Amino acid sequence: MDDVRDKMIGFGDDEEEIIEEIGINRKPTIPSLRQRNSQLNALESMHHNEEQEKMDEIRSVLKDRRKGKAKKGVAFDAEMVPSGGSGDGLRKRGGGLLSSSSGATGGEDGQETFGDSYMVVEFSEEASSESVQWIIDKIRGKKVDGGAELLVRKEPLTKETQSLVLHISATQMKFLEIADDMGFMKRSKTGIIRNFNVACLDDFFYDENMALEDILTPADRQIIIKYALENIRAAEHEHHIPGTKIQLYHGQSIIQAAQHKEIITNFYSLHCKPRLRKLRHVWIKPTKHQPIDEIRDYFGESVGMYFSFLGFYTYALVVPTVLGLLQMVLSEETETVPF
Incomplete structure (x- = not known):
């Protein structure tokens, strides 16, 4: 019996060596729900920390450039910085937002990273909680999962209305990434208006007194948020909005479909008083x-x-x-x- 056990152990060792030599991927184990949530929380924390480190590194380079320590006109490394109208409905920028609902790329409470609110999304009172939650997950979700990676905060319900009101914003790095993706036109230090390129961020500091936050104006940020929201599109396997009978086709804008079917009743930018x-x-x-x-x-x-x-x-x-x-x-x- 001991001989049989030794042979089985030896066969197992040989199998491990053969697998490593051939390069066959091991069959992954299915993690539990608790393990999956723990992994997601860890990934979000790592993403936020990496983004903050990149922003600190960018600010450090800009600070050295202004002090004359860095060469003038130095382009940012692509690894350091990843590539990629206001109307009658404008309203006063409101306060009293709940800090408990933060974006996918924000901190745990979203208080430090949310910043100003650039767009408001109002849902109908008749909208089902399932459809609303699905749209919120799309707004906050990772880009690889079809999300926009934006920050979301919720207004408390009032006696006048029970409709859900969301305020949308983004991190500074996400603003730059989206501006690069959409081919945003910005003035460069040579005075030429050209496509914004986050890998050549130094070229867009046409004034020595400019800060990193000055590259994009408030109007630019509103346009970027609106573009990001309307660019949340249905994946190939998503044929309808959950909780509704609204049909979706591959590549359709989810926000525009929700507006057309009046799940979203209002969609507007905000004034800064x-x-x-x-x-x-x-x-x-x-x-x-x-x-x-x-x-x-x-x-x-x-x-x-x-x-x-x-x-x-x-x-x-x-x-x-x-x-x-x-x-x-x-x-x-x-x-x-x-x-």
Whole structure:
């Protein structure tokens, strides 16, 4: 019996050597639910720590560049930095958000990493909890799982309405990654507007006083969040929104489908009241030029271009207005023209 046992042990050792020599992958064991949750929590913690280390490294390089320790025009390593309109519905940036609901890339309470809220998603009161939770998981989920990796916070329910209201934001690194993915156009240090490339981040510091957070304006961040939300698309195996009969096809925008079927009732960006107050203080003075750069940074390129043209058009009308007044005053005979 001992001889048989020794032979079996020897055969097991030979099998291990053969498997290693051939390179056959071992059949994975199925982890328990508790082990899976523990692994997911560990991965999220590692992802957050790695992202924070990358941001600290970027800031360190920028700090050295401004002090003259780093060579001017040095491009960031691709391993250091991974590649990749406001309207009538704008509302006041609200407070009183719950910190218990954080994003997939945020910390445990989301208090330190959430930052400003750039987009609001309101769900219908009739929306099922299953469909709402599935959409939230898509917003917070990992990119490899079809998610957007955004940060989510929830407003407390009020007596006036029982609809769920979510505030959406992202980490600084995620903003840069999405801007790179969508081919965002930004001004470079040479004055040329070109596609934003996070691997060449140093090229987009056209002002020595710029900080890392100044590369993307508030209007840019709203556009990026809106793009990321609308780019959450149904996978090949996802044929409907859970808890509903809404059919999905492969590649369809989940947020747009939920809006069309009125699961999501409102989807809008937010105003920042302190920034608006500061902008108004320098804008409404008639003796000064319009702060076009500040208007563009806050409202976006199209609104900034509109007010720039409006200012030019107003100045252009000064000369014909003066000539018309002179003609009216100096004219000897006044004739009434019937209309």
